[in-house]
Amino acid sequence: MKLAALVAGETSGDLLAGLLLDGLKQQWPTLSTAGIGGPQMAKRGFQAWWAHDTLSVHGFGWEVLRRYREIVGIRRQLKERLLQHHPDIFIGVDAPDFNLDLEADLKAQGIKTVHFVCPSIWAWRPERVEKIKRSVDHVLCIFPFEPELLARHGIAATYVGHPLANVIPLQPDRVAARAKLGLTTNDPVVAILPGSRESEIRHLALRFFQAAALIKQAQSATKFIVPAIPSLRQKIEAAARASGLGDDVLQVIDGQSHTVLAACDVTLIASGTATLEAALFKRPMVIAYRMGAVSWRIMRRKKLQPWVGLPNILCRDFVVPELLQDVATPQALAQEVLCWLGAINSEPEKIAALEQRFTALHHELQRDTPKLAAHAIAQLLQN
Template identity: 70%
Template structure:
């Protein structure tokens, strides 16, 4: 298996639960993180080696990433008696699809878990997916039909997190765990799990928090930080002059999302988690200018945030690139905060949309995924 970054590690860990239940003697290895390691996965390289987003950012790490892929490919193919029965690439399509193509050409069964978002951007990737994988495990219900129209076998397995995150999260319990009061107004700040995201987003998120604090001094801010990046995030908070106003915790992103009233959040997988927690949010993103110019030309839909894409509507605001100023972010956050008392029906409408979305994504993911993988192995 290969999983890149924190979100891939989380999804792969949940998938491993199902795989080990189906095949108790399972041996799994490759590239992964702590969630996978807890399930007995052997990580030859840590998943954060692949946690890079954006064209320019990838170029800076290109030689190292390609080197890892070539070493992994050699390790998987060199000894015929040690080749895996199946390779599962978890997200990270820029890394995994080329690797999967090479392994498939050598007769190794290949599965890709989490369909690349060809319906949102980079539709040209469809041909590469067809060449590279025997089967795609999809987390969104409309994807298998789309892939089938291009000759790609796929199964809808539901979103694993929809089974982990409760339909009605316990806000009070989460607040007790974080030392917050029921009556507090709490904003969660999630500037991402990659170094490149922290670099481009954390400071503007923290400056937005300072503006919100100036407007409403009683508001509490909680920041769940990837353990390896926590010290850096604390330094950036110091530099922004808001360290004393932030409760920075190690990990615990689900507890923080359960506890908050609204979240300021980096566009990506975490927005899907926030939607499953039924939380209003302000989605933001900023990246290298050149990477943004390339990516925006490949965009196929007016939305970037996953909750908005799935709802086919701007259910929550998106502030991207030049629009993601501290002033604009603070204004959008305060609108949600004010809606708690001035327009509770606005909050309720978001919760209803996300509750419906949660139901659509709930399936027996472990059973469906392992059934599909077993069929592939039986060939």
């Protein structure tokens, strides 16, 4: 194989694609890679024709429509460029709304297509399964139950494990993480992760910081730390100031989300991939999410499971609380965080049980993802 084209949207997709590129480069050392990607992919020699965050869209209503023309234009230009270069394989990393249509067009022109991360047809939008079947030659799955589900619909798939399970240690070093962040071992620490998209910051950040202010009133020794995406830092700091939190209480840093999750006692966190990271760090958490009213009504109608947060979906139980949309008030968020903080001292068995669930989950997701993914792609190309 000489050329592989990839498209990864958002920070999580960039991370997954970067790990995938490790496997591809080991299998094909002289491989050239290009398409849409971010800094993790660039570290592996990836040539980004567009930056990964150009695909960052949130919701369904106006929030999507206002960027629809731009994104469709990028997809059209990318398709033309790929048909001109005719890569040996195209790999769409997550971003199914963008990638599946592109994959269908490329597959129709004889280009092998792979989708890395099975769209969540088991959680919502099951109608996507026919589109997946039409668009891709193979799906690389990060959760163990997905290949069997896809096989029922005649879609070839391979379970490759979740890359994060190998990045995050089974036993995180909390002492070292706290030392790196200037925290003592006795500080009660709450990590606040309001999301990686501008729209998530708009919908969640102020509520999260208002909840932090209430937690501070109840437990004055509590410290709060926010690992911010640098491009969103100003908006996050503005929301923190609006809530009345000062620099002596709240620490905003650029990135280092894994260090922050290793260091904290509890995290108040937006639903998404970060919740799985928090579970792999064995951290108690309160999951929240808010979106525009139209988007919320559409999502609620299409939802197939009682859970939204990945830790709960994978454990098939409400092992951590979820507060969604109007229920995600500062008061309710604060109360749930305080319950976890109280349990750390008064109910150690509750914390230990949660850590055991998350440790079992960690083992289940731990595979040699780059090697398994590259092998599946090699098999596809041979066939």
